[in-house]
Amino acid sequence: MAGFTRGFTGKRRDDHGGRLPPGQYDTGSSWPVLSAEITPHIATEGWTFTVDGLVEEPTTWSWDDLQALPHSTYAGDIHCVTTWSKFDMTFTGVSVDVLLAAARPQASATHVLARSHTGYTTNLPLADVTDGKAWVVWEADGEPLKPEHGGPARLLVPHLYFWKSAKWVSGIEVLDHDVRGFWEQNGYHDRGDPWLEQRYHGD
């Protein structure tokens, strides 16, 4: 259908200086919780994170191992495919670059499949999780990441829709081809760039 909706003018027009992607709205101070599964409560004792697949050194970190790596912080915005965006968040964790540097992806690597302790998966091009674009984080706005937001640790890929930022992340498999994850098998876009409104297959 072309054209506009009779009588609709819209409400929130503040695009925060061009920081609001098309079709999104500012959720303000609230941080909505969305997930396809019930919230698991995962202890940090026994928690692990693994990088495997097409790497020279498949590597598993314990919680303490991960904390001992150099920390880094993302300060900026996040965008959920359900159309909310949240501005000016800070997340602290470890850069995926640090993890991949230890595991050393093979030259043929092109994609990754992130996985969670719940069995959730999501696929990403390798280029979207390298060069300072992705983290494994355990702190949001200065507080430990709550279970409903993916704690104790989640993936953070803030330049893509937030379903790519797998909650309760347990590892990354490095691949030489794209393998669809959970939502991607269920109709959502393989890449999920909010600025291109890549919400569903075909966008």
Place this chain on the structure above:
Amino acid sequence: MSVHDETPTARSFRLRLEHPVDHLPGQHYVVRLTAEDGYSASRSYSVASAPDGSGVVELTVELLPDGEVSPFLHDVVEPGDVLEVRGPLGRWFTWDLATPALLVGGGSGVVPLMAMVRAARAAGRPELVRLVVSVRTPDDLYYAAEMAGREVTVAHTRVAPEGDPRPAGRLTTDDLGPVAAGTTVYLCGSGGFVEHASTLLLEAGVDAADIRVERFGPS
């Protein structure tokens, strides 16, 4: 096509689709509103109707007073208006009309579950589903005229109707009843409701892998 109120804050919209396509019970549509200057806002709304090949779908929309799309749909949209919709979407929170299903909904979370109940009834298989819906008061119950039958339990958290043997209170494992092996649980509602109900389900011995969740965030 037509609109009618389910409760003082929930209104159902029957839409005739330009390109008819049957949905799966549990799926949703995205409604996209576009202003004359090109500004647009989109929100997802679950289908409440069973797929019936008619090319008509019913979406139930809860009014969120501070929202952008739901107040427009409630206050401005009239029968005869044309709305841009996209769907049906979502292939996870869907029911196949064959697997035994326990449907647990809080408030507006009953909407996608109602599509499943209606589909089961239309197929002559109401025994495949059991619906447990939690509402604050009798006035908050959607589709009240259809909330009868052995397959439906209504739990009131604040005010129970006169004569209800169940006193008002939060959902309990008694409300959920025994959950047979092989049952898929569809759990839908606010974040707080989902957390409470999932705790009950796990206590009742349901495997987390058998629970499909849809959370209604603010929209």
